[in-house]
Structures are given as structure tokens and as C-alpha cells.
Amino acid sequence: MAIPIIQRYLIALRLYKWVGVATFTLALGVSGIVALQPVPKPKYTIVGKLINIRPPVFFSETGSTIQEKATAVSTDMLLNDEVRQAVAENVLVDSKKLIEAKLVFKTKENIYAASYEDTDLERAVRVVDVMMIEIVKQSRKINATYQKTIIDEVKKRLPAAIEELRNAQQELQKFEREEEALLITSRASALPGEIASSRQQQTQLNLELEGVEAQINSLENQLGLTADQAYIARALAADPIIANLRVQLYQVENQLDKLLLDFTEQYPPVVELRRQKQVAEQQLQQRAAEVLGGNGIAAPLRQVDQIRVDASLDPTRQQLAEALITLKAQKEQLQRQLQTTIETEEKLEFEYKNIPNKQLKLTQLQEEVAVKKSRLDKMRATLEDAEAAEAEITSSLAISQKAYLAKKDEPGEKSMPFMMAVGGLAGIVLGGGLIFVLGMLSGKFYSWEEIKTALNEKEVPLLGLLPDVMLFDSNMELERMPLLLERNSPYLEFYEKLRTNLHRQGSQPPKVLVLSSGVKGEGKTFCAYNLAIAAARAGKRTLIIEADLRSPSEAQSLNIIPHPYSYLEPLHYYGDINDCIRQVPEIENLYMIPSPGVIKQPGGIIESSEMQRLLSDVRYRFDFVILDAPCMTQNNDAFILEPHTDGMIIVARPHYTISGMLTEVIEELTNDEEDEESQSGPKFLGVVVNGADLPVVFPLEALDNLNISESHSQIADSPRPIIGPSTTEVTTKV
Numbered sequence: 001m002a003i004p005i006i007q008r009y010l011i012a013l014r015l016y017k018w019v020g021v022a023t024f025t026l027a028l029g030v031s032g033i034v035a036l037q038p039v040p041k042p043k044y045t046i047v048g049k050l051i052n053i054r055p056p057v058f059f060s061e062t063g064s065t066i067q068e069k070a071t072a073v074s075t076d077m078l079l080n081d082e083v084r085q086a087v088a089e090n091v092l093v094d095s096k097k098l099i100e101a102k103l104v105f106k107t108k109e110n111i112y113a114a115s116y117e118d119t120d121l122e123r124a125v126r127v128v129d130v131m132m133i134e135i136v137k138q139s140r141k142i143n144a145t146y147q148k149t150i151i152d153e154v155k156k157r158l159p160a161a162i163e164e165l166r167n168a169q170q171e172l173q174k175f176e177r178e179e180e181a182l183l184i185t186s187r188a189s190a191l192p193g194e195i196a197s198s199r200q201q202q203t204q205l206n207l208e209l210e211g212v213e214a215q216i217n218s219l220e221n222q223l224g225l226t227a228d229q230a231y232i233a234r235a236l237a238a239d240p241i242i243a244n245l246r247v248q249l250y251q252v253e254n255q256l257d258k259l260l261l262d263f264t265e266q267y268p269p270v271v272e273l274r275r276q277k278q279v280a281e282q283q284l285q286q287r288a289a290e291v292l293g294g295n296g297i298a299a300p301l302r303q304v305d306q307i308r309v310d311a312s313l314d315p316t317r318q319q320l321a322e323a324l325i326t327l328k329a330q331k332e333q334l335q336r337q338l339q340t341t342i343e344t345e346e347k348l349e350f351e352y353k354n355i356p357n358k359q360l361k362l363t364q365l366q367e368e369v370a371v372k373k374s375r376l377d378k379m380r381a382t383l384e385d386a387e388a389a390e391a392e393i394t395s396s397l398a399i400s401q402k403a404y405l406a407k408k409d410e411p412g413e414k415s416m417p418f419m420m421a422v423g424g425l426a427g428i429v430l431g432g433g434l435i436f437v438l439g440m441l442s443g444k445f446y447s448w449e450e451i452k453t454a455l456n457e458k459e460v461p462l463l464g465l466l467p468d469v470m471l472f473d474s475n476m477e478l479e480r481m482p483l484l485l486e487r488n489s490p491y492l493e494f495y496e497k498l499r500t501n502l503h504r505q506g507s508q509p510p511k512v513l514v515l516s517s518g519v520k521g522e523g524k525t526f527c528a529y530n531l532a533i534a535a536a537r538a539g540k541r542t543l544i545i546e547a548d549l550r551s552p553s554e555a556q557s558l559n560i561i562p563h564p565y566s567y568l569e570p571l572h573y574y575g576d577i578n579d580c581i582r583q584v585p586e587i588e589n590l591y592m593i594p595s596p597g598v599i600k601q602p603g604g605i606i607e608s609s610e611m612q613r614l615l616s617d618v619r620y621r622f623d624f625v626i627l628d629a630p631c632m633t634q635n636n637d638a639f640i641l642e643p644h645t646d647g648m649i650i651v652a653r654p655h656y657t658i659s660g661m662l663t664e665v666i667e668e669l670t671n672d673e674e675d676e677e678s679q680s681g682p683k684f685l686g687v688v689v690n691g692a693d694l695p696v697v698f699p700l701e702a703l704d705n706l707n708i709s710e711s712h713s714q715i716a717d718s719p720r721p722i723i724g725p726s727t728t729e730v731t732t733k734v
Contacts, residue, residue, distance in 0.1 A: 070139065075103040147386060466495065521656045528627075528628040548629060553594045647684065
């Protein structure tokens with residue numbers, strides 16, 4: 001058996017052989033046309049040489065710099081579009097043709113080689129000579145451009161440099177005026193003495209402050225009062241009004257104490273004395289607030305008892321209180337002097353610390369002015385040098401060798417036989433490759449092995465392989481399918497094997513089956529009829545139901561004539577089961593329900609209660625029921641019938657089945673199976689391969705009268721059969 005890819009290629013070769021022949025013919029014709037083309041003229045390669053030159057003396061640095069940069073100029077800059085255009089106008093050639101002109105720098109020889117190829121020797125020499133002249137001019141132009149660029153750049157930057165120098169000088173002058181830069185040095189030597197004097201004054205003030213604080217503490221201990229309390233007591237004791245009010249209160253209290261010994265609080269004199277005491281106390285509080293407030297601001301009211309205590313200072317204690325108040329004022333004065341001295345010291349230290357910064361800033365400003373002045377002087381010198389270098393600008397290249405013939409290419413003569421042989425070989429390779437690509441891109445299976453491999457990848461069972469059928473009846477009508485009506489037909493063994501494989505599916509053998517396919521031409525009707533014949537030959541009471549209501553009936557292949565008026569009332573037709581079932585005359589145990597033909601809205605008929613009742617009845621009347629359903633890619637009739645059956649079989653066929661279509665159908669069916677968990681047996685049973693290339697053993701007497709008329713198994717899916725070459729291998733059995 002051939003390798004699958006070789007077998008596929010041989011099948012594709014048979015299908016697309018005209019494509020290969022056309023490709024071979026085209027390649028052969030092209031090679032012949034190329035061989036007949038006239039021999040081209042010889043090509044001349046002309047070369048000229050340029051050398052780098054350098055003037056012996058330079059009077060400017062700019063000229064020397066420009067000459068050094070000229071050595072780094074690329075060949076693309078020297079031989080640019082401007083040079084090519086000038087050469088084309090001078091020599092009167094097409095500028096597009098001058099793109100082939102080349103300029104190469106040879107490092108070892110330190111020269112530029114200019115070359116050009118042309119079929120006209122004289123024109124090529126003139127092109128190279130003119131091209132070298134234009135390259136020399138282009139070199140001088142590049143050098144002049146460098147010099148002009150320097151001048152323009154310096155002139156553009158010169159005003160900004162002048163402005164920067166002016167600003168730096170103004171800033172330096174301003175700093176010298178504001179900071180008195182000339183006095184910074186003398187000031188730096190005087191500040192340390194002033195800082196030391198300030199610190200000595202702080203020490204003396206601290207000593208005086210300590211002595212005053214000692215005296216204040218001694219007086220506070222003697223009086224038992226703080227300085228603030230002493231001030232309040234002295235002020236209250238010195239006021240005569242407060243003294244009179246104290247005397248009045250003392251007298252009122254004495255009288256009140258005497259009366260309370262004999263009378264109660266309700267006694268009128270007692271009440272009057274209480275009122276006088278209250279008035280005196282209020283007056284005492286108000287006067288104390290006036291005395292302590294000062295400046296017209298009232299002090300907070302104090303308790304009467306506290307006021308009387310504070311105002312009871314004797315003359316000696318008043319003198320001590322005055323001394324304490326005086327010392328407190330002296331202490332505050334010393335503290336203010338000390339704080340002023342400390343602030344003065346801090347200012348002197350800050351000034352002393354900033355003197356180096358001022359000196360540094362002065363130095364920086366002076367250096368900045370010097371740098372900017374130096375830069376401006378350099379720019380002016382560069383400008384003068386660049387303007388002086390204008391007289392030194394020359395070309396950096398010179399012609400060292402004029403154009404000469406370097407190479408002559410003589411085209412070889414074309415050999416007609418050789419070109420035809422090459423074209424034929426190329427045509428064979430291209431044609432074979434194109435046939436291979438077409439075979440791979442067709443998307444069809446070309447052998448049953450490919451279908452089997454695809455089913456294994458999808459884990460789908462292969463129920464059976466069915467070969468092409470070859471009959472010995474040369475008088476068979478073409479409108480009828482090649483059914484296996486002969487009892488001893490060798491093809492029945494394959495269908496019998498398929499039938500026994502079906503009985504091994506699930507826990508119980510399927511009784512009602514649906515046969516469908518992906519597209520037309522795969523032979524589902526042919527397989528359904530012959531499978532029914534095999535089952536009937538095996539003694540099974542078998543029924544074929546033509547469930548394809550979108551195509552004409554194929555009942556005439558079994559010598560059955562459909563009911564003439566069944567298409568008028570299809571529901572009535574399917575409702576009378578005794579009227580719609582027909583027995584096949586030539587085969588025992590085989591019955592058939594022919595299709596009414598092409599009817600409108602077949603989905604409604606299939607989903608009708610009459611059809612459901614029919615399918616339910618035939619399950620109990622027959623041993624084996626086969627439903628021939630339409631193709632699954634055209635409608636959903638097969639899916640509608642599936643719930644009323646025990647399983648579905650898909651028919652595939654080499655040369656007809658499309659791999660993507662088969663994969664899509666299988667995935668749709670397997671997904672439906674996974675969703676139906678309550679299903680007792682598998683709804684999708686597997687795939688049957690029809691038209692497989694399998695050997696069939698024929699009886700010897702059949703071979704003696706071999707008058708084979710082959711009929712392909714797609715006849716039932718198309719109005720008329722398609723007769724083609726057989727791929728069936730025939731073997732004899734003696």
C-alpha cells in the first residue's frame with residue numbers, strides 16, 4: 001500500500017492533471033520565448049580615478065580643519081543626485097540610467113574609483129570623465145559649505161555672547177556697589193573684637209542679674225509674698241479710701257457682734273448693719289479694682305477678705321514691699337539689656353560668617369566676567385579666521401587618471417535545446433507543486449485511510465467500510481441505483497459486517513436508525529437501501545423510510561411505484577400506515593415507505609403527530625427500521641427525527657467528503673450527546689465510509705461473463721447517476 005501522502009498526490013494528479021499540463025506548457029512556452037530573444041550588445045565598464053590632495057601651506061586654522069573634514073566625506077555625498085543630473089545634461093543621457101554609476105573609495109590606495117557600465121564605449125568614457133569633473137566641483141562645494149556654515153554659526157552666536165558679557169559685568173558692578181567690596185577685608189578683621197566685647201558684656205549682666213535675683217528671693221522670704229503680691233498689697237495699703245472703708249467695716253462688725261449676742265438676725269438694727277456691711281464691702285471691692293487696674297482699666301474683683309489682708313501692711317513691711325518692687329523692675333531691665341546684647345552678638349556672628357560667602361561670590365563674578373570675555377574673544381578670532389580662510393577653499397580631490405576601459409562583458413549565446421530543457425524541467429516542478437498544493441487545499445478526503453485517521457483523532461467509531469459496487473448487468477437502467485439485489489452478491493458481506501457492528505453498539509442493539517451525511521454525493525441513500533437489503537437477507541423484517549421530503553423518491557430502484565396522490569395530502573398519507581407501507585417484490589422481508597416527493601414545508605410534516613405515530617408503530621412491527629434523512633448541512637430534518645430513533649449514522653465518502661464539514665457535523669452530534677444525560681444508549685453511533693478502495697472477491701462464473709457496468713454510490717443523492725472510472729480492485733477466487 002502506498003504512503004498516504006503519495007496516494008493523495010496520485011489522486012490529486014488524476015483530478016488536476018490539466019493544471020499540470022497547462023503549467024508545463026506555459027513554462028515551456030516562456031523558455032522558448034526567452035531562447036528566441038536577440039543576443040544583447042556587449043557591456044563596457046569604464047573606470048576613472050580621483051586622489052585626495054592637500055594644499056602645502058595654510059594661513060588659517062579653519063582652512064586646515066575643513067581639509068581634515070574633507071577626508072571623512074562619504075561617496076554618496078560626492079556622487080549625489082545633483083552631480084548625476086549635471087552629468088546627464090552635459091552628456092545628454094537619461095539621469096535614471098546614471099543610477100548605475102558608482103564611486104568607491106579604496107582605502108589601501110587612498111583613491112576614489114568612479115565607474116560606469118554602458119553598451120556604447122564612447123558615451124561611457126565621456127560619462128566617467130564628466131562625472132569626475134563634477135565630483136571635483138562637488139568636493140570644493142562641500143568645503144565652501146563647511147566654511148560658510150562656520151561663519152554663519154559664529155555670527156548667529158556672537159550677539160548672545162556680547163549680551164552675556166555685558167550682563168556679567170553689570171552684575172559685578174552692582175555687587176561691588178551694594179556690598180562695599182573694598183571694605184569687606186577690613187570689616188572681617190574688626191568683627192571678632194566686637195563679638196568678644198558683646199560676650200564680656202553678657203557675662204557682666206548675668207552677674208548683676210544673679211545678685212538682683214538673690215535680693216528678690218530674700219525679700220520674698222521675709223514678706224512671704226511674691227513681687228506681684230507685694231505690689232498689690234502696697235497699692236491697697238497706701239490708698240486712704242480703702243483704709244477708711246476698712247475702719248467702717250471694723251466698726252460695723254463690732255456693733256453687729258454685740259447685737260447678735262441679744263437679738264436675732266431679724267432684728268431691725270441687725271438687718272440695717274448687715275446692709276451697711278454689704279455696701280461697704282462692695283465699695284471696698286470697687287475701690288480695690290480701681291486702684292489695681294490703673295490707666296482706666298478695671299482689674300478683676302477680688303474677695304473682700306483678701307483685700308483686707310492685702311491692705312493690712314505695716315510701714316516696715318511696706319518699705320520691704322517697695323524694695324522688692326524696685327528690684328523686680330531692675331531685674332527686668334537687666335534681662336532686656338542681656339537679650340539686646342545676645343541679639344547683637346548673633347548679628348555680628350552672622351555677618352562674620354557671611355563675609356567668606358561675599359568674598360566667594362565676588363570671586364565668582366570676576367571669574368564669570370573673565371570666562372565670558374575669553375569666549376567672546378575666541379568667537380571673534382574664529383570669525384576673522386573663517387573669513388580669512390575663504391581664499392584657501394579649494395577642492396580636496398583631483399583627477400589622477402582619466403577614464404579607461406576596465407572590463408568588457410561579452411554575452412553568451414543562448415542554446416535553444418538547453419533553454420527548452422530548463423523550461424520543461426521548471427514546468428514539471430511547478431506543475432507538480434501546483435497539483436500538490438491544490439490537492440492539499442481542496443479540503444476533501446481522497447482515501448478511506450484519511451477519513452479513518454480523522455475519526456480516530458475525534459474518538460469517533462468507524463462502523464464499516466463499504467466498497468464501490470460493480471454490477472454484471474449491462475442492461476441496467478441508468479436511472480436506478482446499483483442495488484445488491486442478487487442473493488450471492490459479494491458486496492453483501494461488507495453490509496452484513498456493518499449490520500453486525502451496529503448490533504454491538506450499546507447495551508441493546510439499535511432498532512431504528514437515521515442515516516445522513518454532510519453533503520450530497522456521499523451515498524447515504526445507496527447505503528441505506530443496501531443495508532436494508534442485507535438485513536432482509538439475514539431474515540430480519542426490515543423497513544426503509546424515505547425521510548428526505550426535499551428530493552424525489554428513489555423507490556423505483558426497488559420496483560416500487562409511490563402512491564400517485566401522496567404528495568397532495570402527505571399527512572393523510574403518513575396517517576394510514578397500512579396504505580403507505582409497500583413490500584419490495586424482489587426481496588423477502590423488505591418493506592418500504594416511499595417519499596411523497598418534493599413537498600412544501602417538509603419540517604411541518606416531519607414534526608407532525610402522524611409522523612410520530614408512524615415511527616412509534618413501525619418500532620413494534622419491524623425488526624429493523626432505517627430512515628433515509630436529508631443532508632445535515634442543508635437543513636435540520638435529521639435532528640428532528642433523531643429523538644424518535646435509537647441512533648444516527650453519518651455516511652462519508654472519499655473525493656466527496658470535506659474534512660471541515662465532517663468535523664463540524666461530528667462536533668455538533670457529540671455535543672448533543674454530552675447534553676443528554678438521561679439517554680440510555682449513544683445517539684450518535686458512528687461513521688460509515690462509502691466508496692472505499694477495497695478488494696472484492698467475485699465468483700468465477702461472474703468473471704467469465706465480465707461485462708461490468710460500474711455505478712457510483714452517489715446516484716441516490718443526485719437526480720441522475722454519474723458514471724466514472726472505478727478504483728475497485730477485483731480479485732478472483734477459484
